[in-house]
Amino acid sequence: METLEPVLAAHPFLQGLDPRHLKIIGECASKVNFSAGEFLFREQDEATNFYLINHGRVAVEIFRARRGPVNVQTLREGEAVGWLWFGKPYHWHFDARAVQLTRALALDVKSLMQRCDQDPQLGYELMKRYAHMLAVQFRVAILQLGDMYG
């Protein structure tokens, strides 16, 4: 079976992670492809995967009645999309759609979280990266809300 560790190691979200931890994450990962226009997930779907984008572009969209989908963010190779650390089943608040052919690694959130509980060091490493990602998202959201170009 093909090992995903080299692909995982190359993704900025996991950069610098111990090979032992990469191996554990690899057990929760699968390769996924989305063609242009295909949805990674849709609003209200259960958020079962955390995606690491390796190639392509993904539009994060909010669907508005009458106006249709509004693209609020573009994600591309090297970036991640998804939720971690939610105990209860969590549902997406938005749609994510491939703008062009997109290759990603899908991490199964449930099994990843179980492994983090068993190995707090892995949990801490992932938490640090996830917190950074959320902080960046938060800053972006504030800037967008503030209408920088006023």
Next chain:
Amino acid sequence: MCSQLTDPMLPTPYQVLKRVRETKDTFTLTLAPVKGGQGFPFAPGQFNMLYIFGVGEVPISISGDPDRPEKLVHTVRAVGAVSRAICGLKKGDTLGVRGPYGVPWPVKAAPGYDVLVIAGGLGLAPVRPAVYHLLARRPEYGNLELIYGARTPEDLVYRRELSLWRGRFDFRVHVTVDAARNGWRGNVGVVPNLIARARFDPEQTMALVCGPGVMMRFTVQELVNRGLKMENIYVSLERNMKCGLGLCGHCQLGPFFVCKDGPVFPYDRVRDWFLMREV
């Protein structure tokens, strides 16, 4: 301009040759002297005072090609009485022009450097002459990158030119908007985030940044985080102006008169005033 030999406050009459709508409230005007002649030389980043008879006078950056000074080009957004009146001018109408004023972008000091041009909203207008200058002398510079953001795709100015620039192999152009409807295949996100995608050697990079205050603050912060030296980051500042000549003090920012000492400043020189909220 010859009028300056007599009275520097006296505007020269210019005529609108062409008026192009850029967005719902922004227009690009091409002007020529009513009396004929060749126009006047200017450097990228300089501005003129545009005077509408009976309404008032405002500073507006020159947005045309400095290698073609015979065409005086200004891009104006209608925000108040004077700018609205300028935007309302039609082909053949006249207005007064005096200038050029101000310290330009340091493009002449940039050969050998990678250059990042970063603009938000109408901030692309004051840096467009710098882009023309850099592209006309492309071999003299390292990597050239433009990062440009606006609220929505409909708010982007110079769209035709942006797509021409994107077609070049020697100029990387990143365009982003805050939100877009279906049909926009470009990037959605904020300008400071795109800096991570630009290729540059922080030790040998000059950044020209122009846009609204918030956008510039976050952009400069990101550039500093990426290792750019503060003295190599240039910002263009806006202040209300009256004389444009360093005489009236209307445009004062700390110890500087923006009309004479700027509008383009190295960030390390204006940092304290740039970050101050009250001024």
